[in-house]
Amino acid sequence: MTALNNDFNLSAASHLRRSVVEVEQQVSPNAGVTISNHTVKARIGFRGKGAIAFLREQGVTIPEKPNQATFSGGFAVLRLSFTEIWLLDIESDSNETFEPKQKSKSEYIAALESAAKNSPDVYRLFCQHSHALFSFNERDKGTLANLFAKICGVDLRESVFPSGSIAQTSVARVNAVVFKQVISEKTERYYLLSDISSSEYLWDALVDAAGEF
């Protein structure tokens, strides 16, 4: 096998990442919705026949079916197809250590990337840089479902889109991955991954849509 050096690491230089959406958090006028920008936080994706086995070897709990997400240790694990998994840092500071790995999340993601290089049939994906990641918090339950009804043609109400559900859909006419986490009986949190090159447009559309809440 001929190859150039194998050091092209997407998780490198995390401190130099810049999001084109400079706003970290936006609260809607009536404080009903808070939108946060997690674009520069650590994440990685893998695809391929060997991806599931590789991640299980690494101790990652994989959702049973496609279009399901699980949440633990500040990570969301998204199964986007039978053989495609994304791991996203969704909550705390990426430099914080987390149990039981005793590593920062960035280090953990970087270690996964390195480990994958020598694993057969595991293809590293580029979601760290290809996608923006936003989260949405609501003050009153149901607000976010109403917000998304303004920008997305998929019914995201809890009755049909429970916690851990993933919708690979279109939001404000751009491709998006939307998933949901139920925080408490009274509130839900939504996450949205979308093409980074249209993230400024999408952020503006989201803030605009949140204006009435």
Next chain:
Amino acid sequence: MSINNRLSAPKGLFINRDKTVKFEFEGIEHEGFEGDTIASALIANDQWLMSRSFKYHRPRGPLTMAGQDANTLVQLPSEPNVLADRTPLSNQLKVQGQNYNGSLENDKDEKLGLAGRFMPVGFYYRSFYKPKGVWDKWEPFIRKKAGLGTADLTFDPIHKDTDQYYDKAYLFHDVAVIGAGPAGLAAALKAADAGASVLLVDENPILGGALSYHRFDVEGVKAATLRNKLVSRIEEHENVQILTNATCNGWFTDNYLPVIQGTRMYKVRAKQCVVASGAFEQHVVFRNNDVPGVVMSSAAMRLMSQYAIKPAQRAVVLTGNDDGYLCALELAENGVTVPMLIDMRAQADDLILIEAVKSKGIAIQNNATVYEAIPSSDKRHLAAVDVRGIVGKGAVAEGGVTIPCDMLCMSAGYMPVYQLLCQAGAKLSYDDMSSRFSLTNLVDGLHIAGSVNGVHELELVVKDGEYAASKALIALGLEDNNHNTATQVLCTKQTNFDWPIFKHPKGKDFVDFDEDLQAKDIVNATRLGYRDVQLVKRFSTVGMGPSQGRHSALPTARLVADATNRTVTETGVTTARPPFVPEKLANIAGRIFSPQKRTPMHKRHLELGAHMIPAGIWRRPAFYGDPKNRDKIIQQESQQVRNGVGMIDVSTLGGLEIRGTDAAEFMNRIYTFAFLKQPVGKTRYAVLTNEQGVVIDDGVSCRIADDHYYVTATTSGVDAVYREMTKWNAQWRLDVDITNVTSAFAAVNVAGPIARNVMNKVCNDVDFSNESFPYLAYREGTIEGIPVRLMRVGFVGELGYEIHMPALFGEFLWDLLMVAGEEFGMQPFGVETQRLLRLEKGHIIVSQDTDGMSHPGELSLDWAISRKKPFFVGRKSVDIVMARKQTRKLVGFKLPPSAIKPKEGHIVLENDRDPTCAITGNITSSEYSSTIGANIGMAFVGIDQQDVGNTFPIRVDNGAVVMAEVVKLPFYDANNDRQEV
């Protein structure tokens, strides 16, 4: 406001008497109540004249009080054609009449009515086309008269500081119930009780439909009792979402329903839909049936019940069913003198009703009709009616009686509100024997209930609503809470009089109020050969006005049937298409999502004064500076690259990762060139053809490992290339992973004779010498710890390096490179400059220099096709089209700088002598080059024109022809000395 006109509570369901609202109509201040419509408030102020008719400018007032006719179209400051009987009053609202010449009261164009006999149907089509050229003289006059109202051209549908914010939102429900009358309320309750999520839509401000105005019994108690019972339960039901003041404006497949409520359009997705839209009351056709004061019986009832307005002092009722009797009772009980109830039927059936009416001192005249409405001397309001006996179908006795009155209430029957159902493919049928309508052939998931279903008895209407809900619940698989299976109901109540048309020799017996169409207009259309009701519609424009045939469709069908010796069943009625009511452009043009892609360096470009242009969905810098100085700036930027170093943002370039054991085989099948033996660390030009042999994209293939390629594609083509790749591999089943990484990478091209200096300064782990990193090589390295992919490229014809970096580092590395390049005078350059530079170098841009027919041969890309490999996509077609006799060729051309510069798209002619000669090609690229000192370009020319040294004619602007010389490509650095240093 005349307080005396207002009735006491409980009348006035819509109004809040505690809140007075001031408004202006035609410059005169009036008062109304909160909840009034413009029309109800005007009537409360004894102002019945609200508009002028479209053709004859006849005085018009409300007909239905339900927004179902065009008689109340008024002008608001920023909106024309507003329905006064539908639009709520607001404080300080300024309302004007429209379509008049002078004033609403004294419209100079009213005299057009006198010339009515000279303006029959089709008058416009047949009068202004000869003698030849006369249309040009008539057109300005006709255009001035055409159209209603004045549009506000400064209107902005998105104005966040005000309520003027039009947008859209989805709604998802198990069951959508359209219409909140008794049938809709019953259906919604039953569905909600069974656990279905229900959306209840009604165009009125409160729920109840006919229960909010109609009288169903002699005592006048049933409606209010039932309404209170149903509405209180509905409003408390957690499974029901209510949208009032909302109109379902269409039905689309799978119950996709646009529901407009104010400034928002809801796009409703309902698993099941129950249409309980009710029925439109129908008018009687007689002379002057449009005089203000002539109204539907339901309009009078609405005025009393919903707005607490005593509508008249003295009213006559003209009916063909029992509802006229109930209207007469309601009028009488609310202080209106009713001298006569005229029943077109020979005899009414309900003796109790007859006795109740008689007990109010109301005379009943059977087998009679109003033959003519007699207006007041100023023609602004009804003064009396001429009552005649009916002696045959549409025929009346010679003499009659004249009864003074200021209101005539008409009730000829009902037509179902069939529009949504017919949009869904339902069939509307009419039974000539019973004068009843029926709707059949409903699609799955669509149900019907109430008077739209021909059910008019109140108790049966409720049961019909429950039956429709039951069918919806069964389809949803939801169990009925009560385990009751509702049963289908059958209503035999006769509501439609069979021939409520009494033509008058003097005309003005209107069938269609919108278009001033009289009975004879419809009949005459049939005499001109338009036998089909659809043709009559198109010829006469009947039913094509704002009310879309709500009242004209049935009398038109009857008249056409009669005139052509057929039945209404045979003629049918005109079709109904969305929208149900006029839809504001603002509802469509409101907040619209227009995605835009930006590179990570976008802000930097703006800071540098870039003139941004669209490139597909992307925004790219055309050049840096004022567009007024475009030509100068482009030359400056190009000279910077030719003589020093420049940097361009090429992040929009498509990027595809091809990985896996079969990656090389995949590349070899997709692209025209040979890729199996492409060395690792090398790049190779990649051309993509489709199955027709047409060049559809190109790029650069970088081999990173034996099983790993990184391929670029054009900015606008990469998504299609990705789709093609995944499509083909779905067939080939090769062991490859294909990933579109376009957005994952930002990229710049650092180009110019001293580009290497900049690269050496920022990247320490790559040897940039020509020996170690030669032309067309690929390397990987790091800049400040950031991994980068490096390509030695020559697109602009100079020493150049493309740096591809993960996107989140794009802005950081742009800044770093700009600083590093400072000492070398590096400047950014834009995409228009790049187009000039690559043109000088003779490189094509796929989709600019190619079209949907361009095969590799005519683009001189033979060298990029491997004939040794057995297959690539489009191979067979490429062989065929290139073996054929060629008809055109893409060539380089040159003109002196003093010549007119051709524009891209200008046509190439066969010769410059014959102005009718063949077009042999077109200009694909054209720009002035200060490097070459000439206007240069590329063009498709005829195959006979391709030889170097030939000249060919180009037709430029204004029909002028310039001669260009074919030159050998490239224009610049033919030996590649500059890019391979």
